[in-house]
Structures are given as C-alpha cells and as structure tokens.
Amino acid sequence: MKTRGLRIAGAVSGAVSGAVSGAVSGVVAGVVVVVLMLCPNPSFAVATAEPGSGQHGANPELPPPQRGLLPSMRIAEPAGWGDRRPSVPQGWTIKAIATDLKVPRQTLVLPNGDILVAEGKGGGAPASRPKDVIAGIIKSKGTTSVKGGNQLTLLRDADGDGIYEGRWVYAENLNAPYGLALVGNRLYVANQDALVRLEYTLGQTRSTVAAVTVARLPSAINHHWTKSLAADADGRYLYVGIGSNSNIGERGMAVEENRAVVWQIEASSGATRTFATGLRNPTALAFEPASRQLWAVVNERDELGPDLVPDYLTSVREGAFYGWPYAYWGRNVDRRVQPQNDRQVQASVRPDFALQSHSAPLGLSFVQPGLPAPFAEGAFVGLHGSWNRDDPVGYKVIFVPFANSRPSGPPVDFVTGFQADGKTMGRPVGVTLDPKGALIVADDLSNTVWRVTPAR
Numbered sequence: 001m002k003t004r005g006l007r008i009a010g011a012v013s014g015a016v017s018g019a020v021s022g023a024v025s026g027v028v029a030g031v032v033v034v035v036l037m038l039c040p041n042p043s044f045a046v047a048t049a050e051p052g053s054g055q056h057g058a059n060p061e062l063p064p065p066q067r068g069l070l071p072s073m074r075i076a077e078p079a080g081w082g083d084r085r086p087s088v089p090q091g092w093t094i095k096a097i098a099t100d101l102k103v104p105r106q107t108l109v110l111p112n113g114d115i116l117v118a119e120g121k122g123g124g125a126p127a128s129r130p131k132d133v134i135a136g137i138i139k140s141k142g143t144t145s146v147k148g149g150n151q152l153t154l155l156r157d158a159d160g161d162g163i164y165e166g167r168w169v170y171a172e173n174l175n176a177p178y179g180l181a182l183v184g185n186r187l188y189v190a191n192q193d194a195l196v197r198l199e200y201t202l203g204q205t206r207s208t209v210a211a212v213t214v215a216r217l218p219s220a221i222n223h224h225w226t227k228s229l230a231a232d233a234d235g236r237y238l239y240v241g242i243g244s245n246s247n248i249g250e251r252g253m254a255v256e257e258n259r260a261v262v263w264q265i266e267a268s269s270g271a272t273r274t275f276a277t278g279l280r281n282p283t284a285l286a287f288e289p290a291s292r293q294l295w296a297v298v299n300e301r302d303e304l305g306p307d308l309v310p311d312y313l314t315s316v317r318e319g320a321f322y323g324w325p326y327a328y329w330g331r332n333v334d335r336r337v338q339p340q341n342d343r344q345v346q347a348s349v350r351p352d353f354a355l356q357s358h359s360a361p362l363g364l365s366f367v368q369p370g371l372p373a374p375f376a377e378g379a380f381v382g383l384h385g386s387w388n389r390d391d392p393v394g395y396k397v398i399f400v401p402f403a404n405s406r407p408s409g410p411p412v413d414f415v416t417g418f419q420a421d422g423k424t425m426g427r428p429v430g431v432t433l434d435p436k437g438a439l440i441v442a443d444d445l446s447n448t449v450w451r452v453t454p455a456r
Contacts, residue, residue: 055310056410060354062329066305067336075142075387079423081446086426087417091372091455094415097157097164097440098449102149104442105226106284106363106430107449108180112202115155115164115432115440117449121148122176122192122225125245142387142424144445150174152189154205155449162453168205171198179229179285181238183267190227190240193219195265214238215270218258221245224299226362230285231267233292238265239275239316241282247302248337249325260324262296262316278322278348284364284430285316286379291405297361297381298351300328303336306389307357313364313381313400313407314351323348353407358386359394363431363442371437372454378402380414380439382428395419397428397441415441415452 054061088094098104102119109115127133151174156166171189179190187200189211196211217227217240224243231238244260245251262282264275281299288295294316300309301324309328321344323330325337330350333340355361363382367375378401383394397415401408418426426443433439439452 055307055354055356057354057407058352060310060329061307062310062332063305063307065308065335067303074390074392077423078142078144078445079425081425081448084417084420084425086415086441086450088415088452092452093455094450094452095162096448097162097451098153098155098167099447101153101447101449102146102151103144103444104153104429104447104449105178105444106180106228107432107440107442108182109432109434109440110182110200110202113157113160113435114203115434115449116170116180116187117153117155117442118177118180118189118430119149119151119153120174120176120178120192122178123222124225125221125223142385142427142445144447146447148176150176152177152180152207156205162451164451166205170205171207171211174211176225178226179240181229181231183231183235183238186235186267188214188229188231188238188267190217190229192222192225192227193217195227195229195238195240195270213270214267215265215272217263218242221251221255223251224259224281226281226283228283228285228296230287230294232287232294235267238267239263239285239294240265241279241285241296243281243283243299244324246325248334256325262294275318276316276320276322278320278324278344279316280324282316283360283362284382286364286366288315288366288379288402288405289368293405295364295366295379297355297364298322299360299362300357301325301334302358302388304334306391310354310357311359311361312351312355313353313361313379317349320349321347322351329354353400355381355383355398355411356393358389360384360386361394362429363397365431365433365439368433371433374401374412375399375414378407380431380433381411382431382441384427384429384444385418385424392419395424395427397431397439414439415450418443418445 103121104117106118151172152170154170155164157164176192181188187198195214198207199209223245228241240263245255262276282296327345327348362384365380385394395418398411399414427445430442441450
C-alpha cells in the first residue's frame with residue numbers, strides 16, 4: 001500500500017513547543033525535542049489501496065514484534081465533506097440525517113424509530129512518558145475541535161420520509177456518555193464514571209426525571225474512558241466494557257484494578273461483578289440474536305509495529321481471560337510487560353475474529369432478520385481508523401458475515417469514502433440498525449449521523 005499525505009513536522013514541532021511550555025518541562029521537554037529530531041516525519045496520510053487480508057479471521061498473520069523510540073504516526077487531516085458523501089454498495093443509499101452535533105459516539109434506536117445520540121468527549125489522563133505527549137498531540141490533529149456535548153440528542157422522522165426534521169436535547173449534564181441501552185421504560189447510559197438510569201416514556205422528546213446512578217464505574221486516570229454497554233434479553237443484567245489505564249501496564253498494575261474488563265451489573269440492585277478480563281479496550285458490546293451470546297470489539301495494544309497487534313471481534317465468555325497485558329492473540333507473550341506472569345499467559349483465550357491492527361473498532365451491531373444478501377446474517381463494525389502506522393487502515397464500516405452464530409468469512413466493506421485526496425472527512429464510531437433495515441452511523445470527526453438504507 002502507498003499513501004499520500006502532507007507532512008506536518010513543522011506544525012507538530014510548534015504544537016509540541018506550546019504543549020511543552022504549558023504542561024511539560026525540564027528533562028521531559030528535552031526528550032520531546034530530541035524525539036522530534038530523531039523522528040521528524042509524523043504526517044497526515046490517506047490510504048490509497050486496500051490492505052491485505054492476512055490479518056482478518058481466526059488465524060491472522062502475526063509478524064515479529066517491532067520496537068523503536070516512537071511508532072510511525074500518520075493521522076487524518078480533517079476536511080469538510082463539501083459535495084462529497086461516503087460510498088455504499090450498489091442498491092444502497094446514504095445521507096446525513098443530523099449535522100453539527102457535539103461529538104456523536106453511539107446511537108440507540110427507540111421502539112418508535114426515534115434515534116438517541118450520545119455526545120461527549122472524555123478522558124484527560126496525564127501523560128506518563130514523553131512519547132505520550134507527542135502521541136497526544138498527533139492524535140488531536142485528527143479529531144474534531146468541537147467540545148463534547150455531555151448530552152443525549154433525540155432525532156425524529158415523524159412522517160417516515162427519511163428526513164429527521166425533529167431534533168431535541170433529550171438529556172444533558174451527563175459525563176461523557178457513550179454506551180446506551182433501553183430495557184422496558186428504563187434508559188441506561190454509561191457515562192465515563194457511572195452507569196445511570198433515566199425513565200423513558202414512548203414519544204417523549206426530553207427526559208423529565210433526573211438520572212439515577214445504578215453503579216459507579218472505574219474512572220481514575222481514564223486512559224481509556226469510553227464505557228460500552230449492552231443489556232441481556234430479559235433486562236436482568238447489563239454489561240459494561242471498561243478499558244485499560246495504559247498501553248501495557250506501564251503506569252503499574254495497581255491502577256489497572258477493574259480495568260480491561262467486562263462487568264456484569266444487576267439492573268435492579270446495581271451489584272457489580274467481573275464477567276471477563278484481559279480485554280484491553282472493549283469499545284462496543286452486543287448480543288448475537290440467535291445464540292444470545294455476548295460479543296465485543298476490542299482495541300489491542302500499540303508500539304509493536306504496524307501489523308501487531310490485531311484488533312478483534314470476539315465472543316465474551318464468562319470467566320475468560322483474553323491476555324492483556326501479558327499476552328496477545330492467545331499465548332503470544334508480550335516481553336515488554338514486567339514482571340511476566342506465565343500462569344496468566346497459559347490461561348489466555350484466543351479471540352474469535354481478527355481485524356486489521358490499529359483499525360480501532362468502536363461500533364458493533366448484529367443484523368436482525370430481513371436484510372438482503374450478502375448482509376442477511378452477521379455484524380456491522382465501525383472502524384474509527386489508525387493514527388500510528390504509515391499506511392492508514394480503518395476509516396470505514398465493515399460487515400463480518402456469520403453462519404450458525406459464528407463468523408463465516410472475510411469482512412466486506414460497507415461504508416467507505418471517509419478519506420479521499422489526502423483528506424479525511426469522517427471517522428465512524430457507533431453503528432446501529434433501525435427497524436426498517438437501515439444502518440445508523442455516528443461520525444465523530446464531521447459530527448454527523450449518517451443513515452444507510454437498502455433499495456426497496
């Protein structure tokens with residue numbers, strides 16, 4: 001694959017200087033300057049060819065680890081959509097149903113077809129290493145400058161013509177809301193620090209009752225702040241994905257308590273327990289409808305090279321340990337983690353389906369019966385896109401076909417065109433299917449919600 005992009009060493013140097021003067025000093029500042037001298041080529045880039053398929057599926061290619069002073073850094077240069085729009089397969093159409101949002105992350109389709117959009121931007125963990133300062137600056141160049149809304153926005157298409165003419169702030173004063181789930185008349189919202197509950201009435205455009213805290217969620221440091229959410233079929237239990245507080249435990253394992261896990265929370269009491277562990281950053285959760293098995297997409301670790309470690313889609317088994325930080329993709333030992341823990345390595349479960357390394361899956365939605373082939377059974381996955389490899393990957397929505405409730409073939413591109421001509425117009429996050437078979441896609445770079453509809 002080749003890339004086209006605009007080098008931004010000068011801009012990054014200036015940004016680093018500002019960051020150093022405001023937040024970094026002494027030895028760290030010196031190291032930052034040295035690093036920029038040694039690695040002056042972080043740049044904007046856009047993929048111009050499809051990466052190979054060797055990192056998709058149950059048996060991905062795992063090259064030898066690569067380590068260096070800094071990983072390669074090429075990011076999305078934001079640009080407006082103008083007259084462009086994303087591309088979808090023949091027989092489908094796509095259009096924006098909401099724009100000028102405040103960092104849309106995940107969406108939830110309500111029983112009457114209304115759409116709730118969680119808007120927020122959390123985190124703020126302090127940099128623990130000089131390279132974290134640089135990485136933070138690089139990543140910030142490929143994100144929206146809009147402040148997160150800390151709210152839920154409700155969208156409504158009252159006459160069913162595909163135009164969502166109604167728009168209201170449904171709930172506000174939240175704390176970086178992300179995961180959403182509706183159980184009966186109870187709406188659950190996973191803030192970055194707590195799972196809260198709102199009372200929902202069909203057709204209402206604004207919540208009229210204050211949010212009730214169901215359970216506090218780990219929020220100290222919050223290196224990975226998003227809290228994904230899914231409810232089981234009978235609504236008795238809620239499942240929350242909680243990301244790690246570091247790349248590979250470099251802040252010490254004490255701050256990783258109740259991190260890189262999926263929690264099970266009893267809806268009635270708020271009682272919590274650990275359901276599965278070793279998932280570095282489980283950014284979306286969903287139940288496969290036929291088997292009622294919980295699945296997750298997970299963002300794996302960095303700084304082992306452009307093709308390690310594959311992000312993945314996996315079933316989440318009760319009591320299972322998925323390797324982080326000691327091992328990856330089964331029992332492949334990460335030698336950077338000290339001290340080693342061979343017992344945990346041997347206990348590591350191999351994920352089900354690899355996605356391209358660093359593609360950053362953030363959205364997951366399983367198909368309900370009724371979609372046309374080849375999308376009749378499987379899962380849609382939103383890939384937010386890489387920042388730390390020379391050849392960018394992700395920046396699209398893919399479909400992973402299933403058969404008998406298991407992945408059954410290579411992924412199929414579904415929504416593409418978020419990058420073009422060295423620019424990046426959008427970055428997909430949450431994906432949700434509505435009752436009419438349309439796919440709702442949240443785009444947190446252009447602050448847009450897209451709707452993809454099949455031809456009838």
